[in-house]
Amino acid sequence: GAVVSQHPSRVICKSGTSVKIECRSLDFQATTMFWYRQFPKQSLMLMATSNEGSKATYEQGVEKDKFLINHASLTLSTLTVTSAHPEDSSFYICSARDPGRLYEKLFFGSGTQLSVL
Amino acid sequence: RKEVEQDPGPFNVPEGATVAFNCTYSNSASQSFFWYRQDCRKEPKLLMSVYSSGNEDGRFTAQLNRASQYISLLIRDSKLSDSATYLCVVISSTGNQFYFGTGTSLTVIP
Numbered sequence: 272g273a274v275v276s277q278h279p280s281r282v283i284c285k286s287g288t289s290v291k292i293e294c295r296s297l298d299f300q301a302t303t304m305f306w307y308r309q310f311p312k313q314s315l316m317l318m319a320t321s322n323e324g325s326k327a328t329y330e331q332g333v334e335k336d337k338f339l340i341n342h343a344s345l346t347l348s349t350l351t352v353t354s355a356h357p358e359d360s361s362f363y364i365c366s367a368r369d370p371g372r373l374y375e376k377l378f379f380g381s382g383t384q385l386s387v388l
Numbered sequence: 389r390k391e392v393e394q395d396p397g398p399f400n401v402p403e404g405a406t407v408a409f410n411c412t413y414s415n416s417a418s419q420s421f422f423w424y425r426q427d428c429r430k431e432p433k434l435l436m437s438v439y440s441s442g443n444e445d446g447r448f449t450a451q452l453n454r455a456s457q458y459i460s461l462l463i464r465d466s467k468l469s470d471s472a473t474y475l476c477v478v479i480s481s482t483g484n485q486f487y488f489g490t491g492t493s494l495t496v497i498p
Binding site: 312314315317362364375376377379380381382384 | 396420422426429430431432433434437475477486488489490491493
């Protein structure tokens with residue numbers, strides 16, 4: 272079964288609304304989770320690294336005030352796209368690493384397809 | 389220079405063909421290597437880990453060349469269902485950082 276659970280899988284919203292995406296690690300406590308964005312026919316782009324109990328680390332060019340990340344517990348990280356606009360329409364995926372198995376594979380959520388009208 | 393370089397393709401091959409992808413990495417101290425497969429609008433799924441001794445899983449063979457700092461994925465007897473994007477992932481020596489290739493698009497044609 273899934274090790275990382277991501278919800279919702281699909282969101283359609285009006286421009287200007289905020290959308291929250293949840294990412295949960297089910298089998299381990301993830302001190303670090305990662306958020307990616309992927310536009311059609313493009314590669315995964317790391318947006319930010321979510322750290323439990325502290326501020327997220329954002330990649331260059333990613334607006335931290337627009338993409339709010341909260342990692343309040345060892346099993347849950349949330350990404351909120353604030354005041355979404357059509358250009359924010361994309362596929363958002365989270366991943367987590369088991370801190371006891373750093374050299375092993377990444378666990379991915381199933382992704383969220385966001386469509387902003 | 390990017391940490392991981394991968395030819396984006398696309399590769400269009402006929403059914404039954406053999407196709408190979410390479411991925412180069414810049415840090416010689418990198419520790420772990422993986423190939424992931426990603427279907428359209430789905431999450432990446434682990435295809436194979438890559439070991440120095442090389443490893444094979446059915447029609448898929450992965451190899452690591454530390455001297456030349458590249459990993460490869462060979463797919464034999466391609467099936468239509470192999471059509472996807474193949475991503476290489478490299479984990480740093482500390483285990484704290486990982487790097488994705490841009491992905492190589494493969495389309496297997498009937």
